[in-house]
Amino acid sequence: MMSDSGELRTKRAADLALLRADVEACRRCAIGYTRTNAVCGVGDPCSPLMVVGEGPGEREDLQAEPFVGRAGELLTKMLGAIGLARHDVFITNTIKSRAIQEENGKRYNRAPSPLEMENCREYLNRELAIVAPQVILALGSPAGKSFLGRAFSITRQRGIWYAGPNGAALMVTFHPAYILRQTGGNMTAVKRLVWADLLAVRQKLDEIARTRAAEADALGVQAAGYEALELDLR
Ligand code: SF4
Numbered sequence: 001m002m003s004d005s006g007e008l009r010t011k012r013a014a015d016l017a018l019l020r021a022d023v024e025a026c027r028r029c030a031i032g033y034t035r036t037n038a039v040c041g042v043g044d045p046c047s048p049l050m051v052v053g054e055g056p057g058e059r060e061d062l063q064a065e066p067f068v069g070r071a072g073e074l075l076t077k078m079l080g081a082i083g084l085a086r087h088d089v090f091i092t093n094t095i096k097s098r099a100i101q102e103e104n105g106k107r108y109n110r111a112p113s114p115l116e117m118e119n120c121r122e123y124l125n126r127e128l129a130i131v132a133p134q135v136i137l138a139l140g141s142p143a144g145k146s147f148l149g150r151a152f153s154i155t156r157q158r159g160i161w162y163a164g165p166n167g168a169a170l171m172v173t174f175h176p177a178y179i180l181r182q183t184g185g186n187m188t189a190v191k192r193l194v195w196a197d198l199l200a201v202r203q204k205l206d207e208i209a210r211t212r213a214a215e216a217d218a219l220g221v222q223a224a225g226y227e228a229l230e231l232d233l234r
Contacts, residue, residue, distance in 0.1 A: 001138040005046065012045035019123065023096045031097040034107075037064035041092030041127045048205055050090045050168075052124070052135035053175060054117075054142040057109045061098035066091050067176075074176035075139075078194065082202040083170070090131045094146045095120040111142050115148070121146070128165050131154045136164045137201055140175030159197045159206070169204055173197035185229070225226050 023038045032038075033037050042065055051067075059069035067075045076086045095116050100107045112120075124146070128136075129203035138144050141154040147170055148162060154172060164170025182190050 009044075009046050012130050014043055015074070016040070016127070018218045019126050023123050025171070026096070026123075029097065029116045030101055031095075034067075034100055035097040036061045038096050039052065039064055039093065039098070041090055041131075042066060042097055043086070043090040044088050044130050045090060047053050047088060047131065048134045049084070049137065050128065050131055050135070051079075051139060052090065052143050053091075053093045053139045054114045055093045055095040056098045056129050057177075058107075060093075060099065070180055071175070071177040074180060078176065078198055081195070082198045084186060089125070090133065092124065092127050094124055094143050095124055099157035117142070117146050125165070128168075132166060133168050133199060134172045135204050136168045137197075138170065138172040140172075140178060143175075154220050159193065159200065161200075171197060171201060173203075200230065 001008070020038070020040045023040050026032055030094050035056075041050075055069060056066060057069065057071075058070075060066055063127055066072075069091070075091070079086055079089055095112045097116075097120075099110050099112045099116060101110045102108075105179070106218050138147055141152070144152045144157070147164060148157070152173065158174065160171065162170040163173075174190055179187065179190050179194060
């Protein structure tokens with residue numbers, strides 16, 4: 001017999017597969033026609049942590065998976081540094097098609113436009129509703145703005161806990177691609193800030209796990225109490 005958590009995981013995976021089919025059929029934006037693949041979220045559909053980046057780049061577009069390539073490798077290392085395997089986390093982006101600009105016949109990545117983010121929000125919202133993370137880590141300024149509004153400033157507002165969607169705790173930190181673009185002392189300084197943010201995420205996850213364990217214990221005690229009472233009354 002499948003456990004409750006196994007059933008939940010199966011149900012969420014099925015819901016995510018339906019969502020993927022909708023995204024693959026979506027052509028709301030012009031980039032829906034230029035993409036190679038739609039790129040939906042991957043990972044554990046029951047993870048307490050959802051990582052949300054900006055949008056797929058060239059490698060992601062080719063492989064139909066978020067956060068592959070150098071930035072993806074760095075994200076995997078960042079998660080590993082706080083004891084999380086990549087496949088235990090749900091990883092997605094604010095938009096599901098690669099945002100490009102074309103120059104001299106070549107395609108370059110660009111930040112998603114506000115309209116693209118608005119068009120695609122439904123899909124991110126559906127991922128949030130299905131996975132129901134307790135903690136959201138948004139990576140980079142566009143992802144931060146998508147949750148906290150266009151006035152969001154990553155230099156002033158990263159590393160702070162905000163009330164995120166559906167009661168989740170939300171934090172924004174620098175995108176791994178931004179870290180990789182830094183050199184020398186700048187890179188060290190940015191890495192230090194990101195490390196502090198990651199530790200805060202680890203602490204938040206631990207706090208949530210402790211609260212859940214205490215609630216489960218209390219429920220267990222309550223259930224045992226009811227059972228004893230029932231026996232007494234027979
Ligand atoms: S970015 Fe999102 S809304 Fe726009 S075409 Fe791609 S999947 Fe559709």
